[in-house]
Amino acid sequence: MDKEDKTKDDDLMVEREFEALINDYLKTNHRRKVEIIRKAFHLAKEAHKGARRRSGEPYIMHPIAVARIVCSEIGLGSTSICAALLHDVVEDTDYTVEDLKKIFGDKIAEIVDGLTKISSGMFGDNVSSQAENFRKLLLTMADDIRVILVKIADRLHNMRTLGSMAPAKRHKIAGETMYIYAPLAHRLGLFAIKTELEELSFKYENTEEYNEIVSKLESSLSIRKNIFEHFAEPVVPKLDELGFKYEIRARDKSVYSIWNKMKSKGVPFEEIYDIFAVRIIFDSEPGMDEKKRCWDIYSVITDIYKLRPDRIRDWVSRPKSNGYQALHLTVMGPDGEWVEIQIRSRRMDDIAEKGFAAHWKYKEGKIEEDNELDKWLKTITEILEHPNPNAIDFLDTIKLNLFSQEIFVFTPKGDLRTMAQGSTALDFAYELHTNIGDHCIGAKVNHKLVPLSHKLNSGDQVEILTSKSQSPQPEWLGFITSAKARTKLESTLKKQKKEVAKKGEAILKEIVGEAELTSSTIDKLLDFYKITKKEDFFFALGNKTIVLPANLDKLFNQKDKDGSSNIFMRYMKQAFRVGKKESGDTESLDTDDLDTIDKKKTYILEEDSFKKNFRIASCCNPIPGDKVFGFITDNNEIQVHGVNCPVGLKLKASFGDKILTLEWGRYAQYSFLSTIIIRGIDRVGMLNDITKVIITDSVNIKSLNIESNDGIFEGKVSLYVHSVVDVQKLCSQILKIEGVQSVNRLS
Template identity: 60%
Template structure:
């Protein structure tokens, strides 16, 4: 009994200490000091969650306290948000209702807590449609009050920081979901530090060995980077001192996730990444009016010391990014022959870059309304997308993601108004961004007064005029070159609407035909007509008929009259009883043993051949980081963890993900594809095959090599046991003189 009491005391001390830290952090901010309401929210939440523990064993209230600290310190919000963070799980996990919260804390806090309750338990529910609904709720609530999404991001950040206490399959689901939605959301809202941490933590749990390896390599090269930084910044410091500026210069090292991403996309080892180090100059302007001028003055001064790269000046000062980010980026050639990026920002710009545009938004307590133009525009776009019914949950997520990830370009209307568009936008995207009518009736565009097709990709600085025709209609091919979320959603909605209209007309024509010919409109008759007109299914048949691509006539009547009696009999049999085979299959499926998703799958020689399928999209082999996905037929598909399809599955069907581990012993063979290139020389092909076939005794399945202007490149398809074999083959091939690159690739 005494032990329990001491343990309870320890918990209480921990809770009290956590809350005091939160209060001290809050008192250190520039917000109005509304300590009383925060204390009231803490006491209420503490009482509501009393006795409940988290998976890690600590009292549950420590989670809301941690989320409130993130909201206060890392996002910079005030008492309303802190109270909402403390109360964010009360309605979902206890008997209290939103009405209770409203009565005690007022309508504003209740509205935010209600928004957070709607999207509780992660964005994604047990199945795809629930997940899409939750995501819609998230974005709709975000449109009402941006603080809902900011607190949700803080909640996810704390969950990621404490992910170690969960089972591996849960870790993959949450990490995948975080990379798919939360990190881009944080990025879009200007929460750069949080975005980076979410990416790194997701990567740490999905690829622990690679994470540790890159971390070790960063540590090993730290001393050299410090030396480069010191030598590079010394002349810059003396120049800024001469200018009489108050400033600080800091080194920014590329994040582990960014390094790995670059290694993947460029297919290069860690040692070949040369932009690990960037330099940040943060200055305090003499006055607000001079802030922009001083950015350019610093740029001019340091360009006299080091040679700037002519194509790599990024002016986010005159044209801030959509998330409010402002800075001047310039790439300079250091004395060691290496390009180094320098970011020039004022202290205000730095605060916006680190804490996010949202912290300076109109909801900031104690402050006036800020210019929230770009953020408002983005939220308005999302609302427009939500107004259209979405046919598929996953399509909806991908549509939104298009705009979450996008970098911006600046284009002009014929009247000279500036428009911010995502990178790779086409003339068609631009038309839809102005108005749906303009988009759906456009026939072409003039870019910088030159006629271009709708698929033309726009670049920063382009002046765009859209040409329209009333007779123009949305074409299905437009989906292929629309890139923005808004354009894709509108095109899809218009095509769906037209398809539904055509189907209705087709159905009316079909029923009239059957009535005139005195035939039954049964499935077998419709199937015959589908085959006759080369349509895949009834819907496609009705759409084509309604669009008048064909007309029902004599041929159709002859096909149906031939075996009308037999068709009717067949229809009766089909309706009233399933065949013996169908029954057996159904029983077999119902009696199948449920799959335990908490288990870690052991991928042995026997189970790979009998129970699991290797995913055709990424073709994992032993040694790759993998996971299992239970498909709708209850079959387990093995994917690489970083496979794009697996990323989508983790986010959309997280409850079907199972942790998996290899346990093979070099008995099974798996196909892999290697890419080789280098300088062409006599006997090169012979040397490559000699090493693979004779020296390493590996079976070559297929080999293609092309030489052009003294450079050769080729693809070799092999059968190997595991990743270790691939590593050995690559190392041996790299030893051949004139071979410059060997890497494993996807087909």
């Protein structure tokens, strides 16, 4: 195919995709503003002319795809669609925000500007750039929620086309998606998008496990189909009899959710019993009491099947903070299996899939796009008013809010307050007011005296006790779970620390004399006491943690064994940074000189590499055979993390430029510690049989502990192995022992 034909085919493909976008838009309930969308498309197409994506297709296909997600999957209108079409124009072409303002007006230009600010530093070299940009994202979001919605759509399309990226970039983007974007989508009620982001991240990070679960889901499909049909058989006639318009269907858990449950419970796929849920969706009709209809359907089901009382979840009367509404119940089905049922109206179903944006669909007449989605921004805005100076800590603070589930507690006067699940009495004190939190000495929960660390439950009535003489203590940080309370407490502690540090500085001036208090003197003192910041040193002086001698000469002469000061070493570590090259080969990892590392290569972890400057991360303890990646630390080491390690997930999201793609070599001499859990039915000689198998397998045991309770035993064995293959072989041998029910490696 010659160049001219290729261009024609590309133009046809682009036009076809754009017309599909217009059709999507015309099906919505928004005002018909097709002309401005066409204008945005033509400008974007011209601006990106000649540019191509890694996949080879014209670049304009990406903005169109993002616009279609914004329109069809999130439910936004023309303003957001135009912003999606133009979202890369300012960053990648010669157009400026001012140009867009003149052509499209303030609102579209502001959203594009917000998106440009977020993206411009997301892959920068600064250690905390991604977290800092996440903070910028939230600040922008406080002005217009549509910025984050378009950004989530952009990330979703990037994840759908992640296969064309280099492995190290895939690690970074998948980790960042799981750490930032999936929880954000969840918090905004975009359930379908949140699930897909998690699925795609998991698929690229754990391809083998993903394919294995998909295969098992397919092979067990007929079993689940039978269970569903048996369950629905008596329910359908009863619902038809009442004249309801509804649909009833079975919905499988996502692959990621199944894997997560397997890991958290330490059980195989075959022991996950709630793989699917039955969803009953009834049509919303004018004047209908949706809440009553939910309970009518509940009544039909519980007349037929036995209810499990502890599994009722009523999110119809009190919706979740992200807008989710449904009535959940679990019953014993006809096949002796627990079956979860989710009852919701069509409107509730749309909101569950698309978030608050779906509300617009149910407004009368043609609507203008507005800001109904920012109800939840109040808490986020409060945190933004006093941001933690460390961007990574700030990211963790925000995550406390993103992942929270709610409990409802009452003040002594009966006012209702919504708190995050796991909130303590101290969280509640700061929820009421900063001064109440700062002077809190305890609480009465349901008229009973409790400490500040007491965890609250839904329905508790809480009275906070205060004292003017009380002041916040650093250990209180351990009693806090909510982002809002942590931000307020840290702000007060910071003020206190500044006051104590001023006292410390005055003490030093008194000993040394103001004229002699130079930066050189302070550096020598920091070096001697192994403190990195002068503020921390002054605080230690003011707090009497450090008491200076009258004669400081011996401190100034102090050197490290090699004759160089710690300050010099710290400077060298900061100056020693990894270089970049262009390549895509695989080679052995030699870490004598990290300057030679090429982050686009896949490095092999050879056995003799263990004598050099890299180490296995203690948070996840991966062993040969596990999927891993490398992280270059400030100490000039390479940490090896498993791809599913929670700490590693944070590193991938926050320090993407320090990630390496690694693969294991062969290991015959070097051993790794691994732990397996054995469960089964106890009998005489069980311990002897297990140890025999382990000894026969020539594996070195570090520790073995077996406990038996009422005829059931659980054993925990820590042993040294060369690879995952050793563990799998040993597990299969132990599983053959009479009475052993399961053997799993402890992740």
